[in-house]
Amino acid sequence: xxxxxxxxxxxxxxxxxxxxxxxxxxxxxVYNGNxxxxxxxxxxxxxxxxxxxxxxxxxxxxxxxxxxxxxTAPALLLTAKSEVEDRVAGLDAGADDYLPKPFAANxxxxxxxxxxxxxxxxxxxxxxxxxxxxDLSAFELSFGGESTRLVSREFQMLxxxxxxxxxxxxxxxxxxxxxxxxxxxxxxxxxxxISNLRKKIEKLGAPVHIRAVRGVGYCLERKVS
Numbered sequence: 001x002x003x004x005x006x007x008x009x010x011x012x013x014x015x016x017x018x019x020x021x022x023x024x025x026x027x028x029x030v031y032n033g034n035x036x037x038x039x040x041x042x043x044x045x046x047x048x049x050x051x052x053x054x055x056x057x058x059x060x061x062x063x064x065x066x067x068x069x070x071x072t073a074p075a076l077l078l079t080a081k082s083e084v085e086d087r088v089a090g091l092d093a094g095a096d097d098y099l100p101k102p103f104a105a106n107x108x109x110x111x112x113x114x115x116x117x118x119x120x121x122x123x124x125x126x127x128x129x130x131x132x133x134x135d136l137s138a139f140e141l142s143f144g145g146e147s148t149r150l151v152s153r154e155f156q157m158l159x160x161x162x163x164x165x166x167x168x169x170x171x172x173x174x175x176x177x178x179x180x181x182x183x184x185x186x187x188x189x190x191x192x193x194i195s196n197l198r199k200k201i202e203k204l205g206a207p208v209h210i211r212a213v214r215g216v217g218y219c220l221e222r223k224v225s
Contacts, residue, residue, distance in 0.1 A: 001116060001156075002026040002177050004043065006036035006059065007051040007078065016049065019105055020112075024139055024152045028180045033057025040066050044177065045073045047116050049108075052079035052090065060093045067094035074115045078103070127162040130222050132206040134162050143206040150200070153178060153193050161210065161220040170217035194218055 003025050007013040013029045020027045028043065030036050034056035040048055048066075050059035057065075059077055066075075074096040079086065087098045096115050099108060127134040133142045139155045140147045150158065156178045160169055174190045175183070198210055211219045 001046040001159075002044065003028075003047050003049060003112070004036065004040055004045045004073075005029045005049050006031070006033070006039075006054060006062070008032060008054045009051070012051075016108075019109070021152065023109055024155050026156055026178045026180065028182070033059065033062045037062045037065055040071055040073065041069055047112060048073050048075040049112065050075060050077055052077055052086070060090055060095075063090070063093045063095060074118065076108075076111060076115055127159065129162050129165045129220060130206065130208050132162075132201065132204070132208050134158055141200060141204065143201075143204040146204050148200050148204065150197075154197055154200070157190075157193050158197055158220075161218065165208075165220045168213050168217045168219045173217065190218075 003020055005013055005016050005020070005027055006029075007016065008031050010031055013031060017027045017029045028039055030039055031054075033054040036050060036054065036059070037057060040062070048063075050062060052059040054062075059079070063075055063077070075094065076097040076099060077090045077095045078099055078101060079090070080101045090098050096118065097111050099111055125136050127136065131143055134140075134155075135142065136159070138149075140149050141158065157174060160174070160177060171187055171190050175185075175187060179185050179189070194210055194212070201208060201210070207223045208220060209223050211221050213219060
């Protein structure tokens with residue numbers, strides 16, 4: 001899952017980035033409303049966490065413009081304001097939830113999980129392909145009674161592959177969704193994680209493999225005997 005975090009307090013934004021990345025989300029962080037709008041409009045995000053009080057554009061204005069532009073990613077608003085009128089304004093702008101500051105980290109994570117489950121009439125908690133299952137809550141990959149836990153980037157990459165088995169996912173798409181626009185990581189890192197995933201799938205004995213399409217990307221397929 002890929003999130004956009006927008007908060008003009010850079011310390012808070014960095015703390016939220018660490019919090020969500022530790023929980024196996026891919027995160028982009030920005031520090032003003034204009035960047036929040038540009039990133040959300042041009043990026044493929046599963047969810048948005050927007051501070052209300054930001055320079056450039058406040059979070060409510062950002063969300064109104066995004067909804068008018070057809071961006072449907074669920075959004076949670078963070079604000080120091082807790083008056084009913086402010087909550088109503090945020091929800092009317094298209095927010096899915098509203099959390100006043102200060103807040104507990106575990107409550108924020110729970111609210112984001114709930115928000116993402118409601119996305120598109122609830123996401124599945126388990127992805128399955130040819131008997132290979134990926135538990136989205138436990139971050140475990142299983143087959144035939146055996147299981148292995150995936151690290152953050154492995155989990156995020158396999159989630160993309162298992163959401164669309166048989167579809168080639170480009171290296172650029174992996175980079176954008178998992179490492180983000182601003183990352184200076186070399187694209188060869190994608191191959192490293194694909195190699196690790198192949199080893200784990202092979203060890204489980206699942207009848208699937210990740211096929212490389214030269215110059216394009218990777219695809220999860222059933223093994224041909």
